[in-house]
Structures are given as C-alpha cells and as structure tokens.
Amino acid sequence: MKLQLALDLVNIPEGIAVVKEVEQFVDVVEIGTPVVINEGLRAVKEMKEAFPNLTVLADLKVMDAGGYEVMVASQAGAGIVTVLGATDDATIKGAVEEAKKHGSEILIDMINIKDLAKRAQEVDALGVDYICVHTGYDLQAAGETPFEQLKTIKSVVKNAKTAVAGGIKLETLPGVIEAQPDLVIVGGGITGADDKKAVAAEMQQLIQKATV
C-alpha cells in the first residue's frame, strides 16, 4: 500500500516546499487539477526535477484525446496520469496504449460514476493500472465520503490496483486501510495540518503496519 500526497491549492514553489517537509513519508506526489490549471505541465516537470525519486502523478482528469494528453504529461515527467472513468472506452484505450510507450501508468478516476461496480469491471478489462474511487470537494462539502465505494470496487476489480481519494484524514485512515487499497490519496489531510511532517509520518507508519 502506498501513500500519495495531493497538492491542490498551492503554486509550484509552495508545492515543492511542502514535499520537502514530507518527502520521506510519501510515495507519490500529485500535481492536482487546480495546480495544472494555474501552472500547466511545468508543475509536473519542476516537481519531478526536484524529487527524481518520487513518482509524480498528473491529475489531468482526461476526458478526451487520451493518447495525446497522456503523451504530453508523460513527457513532462508524470509517472501516473489520471483519466476519468466517465469517458468513453476509446479515450481510455488510447491513454493506456500511450502510457505503455512511456512507461507511465493510468489511474482511472471514478468520480461521479453512478453504476460503480459495472463501470469498474468495464475499465478493469481495458488494462488500466489503477481504479480510484473519489469523492470530490463539492460532495465532500455535502458530507459524502468514498469509503463504501472503496469496498464496492475491491469486490469487483480483478486486475487493476485500487485507490481511494476524497477528504481522508488521520482519524479516518485506519478505516480506509482496513479495506486494503493499493494507493491512499491524501490532500488536505496533510497540507492543512499544522505539522505536516508529523501527520505524513504517522500516516505512513499506519500504512506500513497494514502492509507488512
């Protein structure tokens, strides 16, 4: 099980400063969608240059032109690129094919998918690397969580690794870990903490305990 730090509400220097604090406790650094909107793929490139040993995920939430968008993100240094599960299979297939050429991986974000079990099985058959349940900011604000959805995909996904995102905090992490996802994605639960290093360290420790 790996820990991904999601950077959403920062610029590039702020993001690099946060990662410097917690780098020994995280496996993947996500350049969040808002950062890509503000800074472009330069953010992916600069993060990878600053931390060559960390995997950088570009949260592009690709909806079309899968091959092209995965190509440019991979060239910028992304080891993982996100594609929306809500898009058509052709886009996902193009993304998977292009990622293979670059040695990068595709994470399918299942945000706002209504028939989660059915779509998870469909995208699992397309050779994607990760299937991720995700409660976005707007539904988090309405009190929703991704925890039940994680159990759903764990019961149907046979090939891909599973991931979970959406408002995970230190207090809720043990419950998430119980469901044994392959990747736990945490944004505000670390970036919003007064002592980011201590929280990331404790999260990594909980994950290590559950992984061994």
Ligand SMILES: O=C([C@H](O)CO)[C@H](O)[C@H](O)COP(=O)(O)O
């Ligand atoms: O993907 C995300 C969101 O849609 C903004 O781009 C976040 O990175 C993801 O939700 C993790 O962040 P937290 O919910 O703050 O843990």
